[in-house]
Amino acid sequence: MSFLRKLLLPFSIIYWLITALRNLLYNNGIFKSYAFPLPIIAIGNLSTGGTGKTPQTEYLIRLLADKYKIATLSRGYKRKSKGFVLAGSDSNADILGDEPYQFYSKFSTISVAVDADRKNGIEQLLSKTNPDVILLDDAYQHRRVKAGFYILLTAYGDIYADDYILPAGNLRESRSGAERAGAIIVTKCPPDLSIQAQNSIINKLKPQPGQKVYFTSIEYDSAVHNSTTSLMVSNIKTQEKILVAGIAKPQPFFNYLKGSNDTIKEYADHHDFTAAEIEELKTLAQSKIIVTTEKDYMRLEGKLPQDKLFYLPIKSRFLANADVFDATILEFVKTSF
Structure with missing residues (x-):
């Protein structure tokens, strides 16, 4: 200590x-x-x-x-909404928080909700989706x-x-x-x-x-992905790229992907990217791809060029x-x- x-x-x-x-x-x-x-x-x-x-x-x-019939209920850490929210087609990471939005994006058959008051959240889920x-x-x-x-x-x-x-x-x-x-x-x-x-x-x-x-x-997945394209990790390992992580303890993510000439951008867990940081990433990625964690992708998708931004899935x-x-x-x- x-x-x-x-x-x-x-x-x-x-x-x-x-x-x-x-x-x-x-x-x-x-x-x-x-x-x-x-x-x-x-x-x-x-x-x-x-x-x-x-x-x-x-x-x-x-x-x-x-x-x-499964439902997930989270508090929605760092979301910009209040109270109970049931994920729907208009949801994003700002409304749900990055992790619940990740669940919603990946699993089409489940209900995803957020509420800091878990008792109220469960009662709302029971009345609205009956999981x-x-x-x-x-x-x-x-x-x-x-x-x-x-x-x-x-x-x-x-x-x-x-x-x-x-x-x-x-x-x-x-x-x-x-x-x-x-x-x-x-x-x-x-x-x-x-x-x-x-x-x-x-x-x-x-x-x-x-x-x-x-x-x-x-x-770790053997490929990185975005909404239209997948790239094998073995093919991009030596390619000069930008690695971005706003998660707790990101070193294993960096170690899995990094090459000798990569640019590493590390932020605090659940980081809310500012306009200036987005512009910096755009500038850095003019001739490179950006690879980020799946959680960070939920916050960065739509803010950076789609053909430049990829995420690396993980499983337990x-x-x-x-x-x-x-x-x-x-x-x-x-x-x-």
Whole structure:
């Protein structure tokens, strides 16, 4: 821990007391949690971001969408709209936020909604689309709604067992919050992570009886895409290009694509590109292509020349026991009706 982080430890104690009291009030029914008569799965983390919630939510959509009527509900981080919004043909990243708009753009058979008040959002979805299953994106700390199944994500190399409460660390609540999880997924692992290394992490996490720990890696697509064209990564690897990322922990994205002469443009997570930044990217890309993340593409599409802008899709891939995880989720959904 850095010296500055150590100085912040007294404030972490205050933060811990506040979050612990809040959880205690919910656990004892003093603050009310609302349950609903359908399967609800919450995907989230204990830390402040960068754990791969979006690819994990997409994994669940792919698992369930052929069998059930699915809806996703997010708060719509950094969107410019207010209240409940159900995605439609006039939606964009400004209205929904980049991640929900990504869900809407990729999966035509599901309902996508945003609402900071998850209880109201669920009630609106039930009245407007009547889904079979609701996936709550980034809702692990949203105690006002009681999900039937919680999936807790923690990133390899930055697991919650090694972290501290804000502001000395990056945890939104105490490590004991992990006890609510039905499954714990260690994300962004090296694809060849050994069983010995996996067991070492499990020992650190100390899962509760019945809690299963899974390990996933990020699987990058072999091509970059836009609405009309795809280019093989192997063909553009040595081509001089602009790489743009406004996500948490973008280094693996850069490492996968970059060549020796590439221009790297890194921004804060969920970055709202200014007019000046768009003009800068246009100037840089006069004789080059721009490759960005799928989330950033949702914000940049239509603002840069279509033939210059491409995105790299990613997926969550289980290192082992994907069949066990799938069966657990399917059984939960089946028995929750």
